[in-house]
Amino acid sequence: MINATLKQLSAQLAGKKISSAELTLLYLDRIAALNPALNAYITTDAETSLAQARAADAMLACGSAQPLTGIPIAQKDIFCAKGWRTTCGSKMLANFVSPYDAHVIEQFNRAGAVNLGKTNMDEFAMGSSNETSYFGAVKNPWDQNAVPGGSSGGAASAVAARLCAAATGTDTGGSIRQPAALCGISGLKPTYGTVSRYGMIAFASSLDQAGPMARSAEDLALMLNVMTGFDPRDSTSLQRDKEDYARDLNKPLAGLRIGLPKEFFAEGLSQDVAGRVSEAIAEYKKLGANIVEISLPNSRLAVPVYYVLAPAEASSNLSRFDGVRYGYRAPEYTDLADMYEKSRAQGFGAEVKRRIMIGTYVLSHGYYDAYYLQAQKIRRLIAQDFAEAFQQCDVIMGPTSPSTAFKLGEKGDDPVQMYLSDIYTIAVNLAGLPGMSVPCGFGANNMPVGLQIIGNYFAEAQMLNIAHQYQLATDWHSRAPQGV
C-alpha cells in the first residue's frame, strides 16, 4: 500500500478496498514510528486529518470523488492552512495558527485530499540542506547522517520514507528539485505564475513557485492538476485555460531533441553524478531522442544574480515581521524601535538575518543601480540564453545538483559553499521556466542522483511525458531506502 501510485490508491479508494480513514491512519502510524528519527514533519494533527478523511470517505460513498479524494498529502509548512500551526520553519512563527487557507490548500481541500501534516523546511525557505530550520535538521532516509537537501527537505524526506502519498514543495532557487534529487524522488517546479502564491509565505516573490513532490512523474501530473489554476489574489498568477498535465504521458519520444548545456558538465560536477546523468542521457537515446550540444553562457552568473535579487526581495517581504500583529515578540524592550529590533533579532535565525542584511545593503542608497539593477539586467541575459537554446532543442537536461547528499554539518560554516549547491537550478527560477528532477541512479556511498529536465514556458505536460517514458524504461524512481 505504501508503495502504491496515486492512481492505484485512487482506484483502491473508489473500489472500497480501503477507506481514506484507514489509509490516513496507516500514514499517521508510520509518521509516529519514523518521524522521531527523520524529523520530516513539524506538525501533525491526527484528529483534523482523520476528520478530513471521513469527509472524503463520504464523498467517495456518494460518488462525488475526484482523483485525489481521500489521499493523504503532506503540506510544506510554508502554506498557510486555516487552524493549522504554520511556522515556515521559524521561531518567528512558532506559535502562528493561520486564520486562513493558502490557494494551494484550498485547491487540495476542494479536491477532497487529506492534509496529513506540515513538513519541515529551511527557515523561510532559505537554505539548501534543511539545517536552518528552527525545528531542527531533517535527516535523509537513505543515510541519516546526510542532509535531505532544502528548502523542501521535510517534504522530500517524507515522500522518500513513505510518510505520505505525495507532498507539496516550493522552489525559489532549487528548493523542490535539489531535495528531490538528494532523496531519490521526483519533483517539479512549474512555470512562474502557474500556481498561486496566495497564502504561501513569501521569500522572493518574483522567483517563488509552488510545485509537487512525489514518487513518479505520473503522480506529479495528478498533483499538478490540483495545484494549478488562476487566482486573482496573486497579482502574478497567470490567466490560462485549465489543462490536464497527464494528457501526454504516453507519447513516444522518438525525435525528441535534448539539449545538453556544456556549462552544466564543467568543473565542479562530481564524477558519480556526471556518470549517472550520462547513463540517463544514453537511455533517452535508446528511447529515440537526439542529443544537441547547447550553451548557456551567462549561467555562471546565476548564483551571483540570485544572491542579489532573492535577498533584496526577502528583506522587503520579511519587514512585515515586527512583533506587532502576529508572530514572535521579544519579552523585554525599552521602546518601539527596541521592540522591533529585539523581536526580529530573537525571532529570526542566522541565515535569515544574513539574507536580510544582504538585501538591505544592496537596496540601500547608492548601491541600488550597481547591485539590484545590474542583477535584473543579467537576469534578462540568462533568460535570453534559454530562449536561444530552445531554438535548437525541445528540452534541456543536466544534473540537478553537483553532488549527492552531503553530511549534516558539512557546509554549515560556509554560506558561499552552501549557495553553490544550487548552481544548476537557480538559472531556471531567474528565467521563470519549469524545471524538474527525477531519480537516475545512485552515486558514491549509494546515495541518489537526480536528472534535471528543463522545459520551455508552459511545457509541463511535455516534461512529465519525457520523465514518465524514462520511468517506464527504468526503475530508479521506485527504489526505496532501507528500513522504511
Place this chain on the structure above:
Amino acid sequence: MLPTTSLANADVRKVARLARLAMSETEIETARSQLSGIFDLIAEMQAVDTVGIVPMSHAQDVSQRLREDTVTETNQRDLFQSIAPQAEAGLYLVPQVIE
C-alpha cells in the same frame, strides 16, 4: 562608481539598523566577515556589459492586473487579533510612541 566589497563594521552596523535587527559587537564582526565573502561572490557580475539591456523584473513580463474598487474582504478583526502578541479592545498594543 562600483561599490566596494570590503565592508567595515560601521557599514554592517548601519545596515543592521536599517533592517531593524539588534546585533552585538561580536555578531557585527561575524556578519562583516561572512557578508564580505558573499559580496566577493556577487562581485563577478560587476564586469558584465549590460549597456542597453532592459532590467527583467518579472519572468513573463506581464503587467499588473487591475480590479474594480469594491469591498472584497469581510471584517475578521477578532480572528486576526486573536493571534496578536498583545491586543486589547480591538487595538494592537505597542510601547508608547508619543509622550
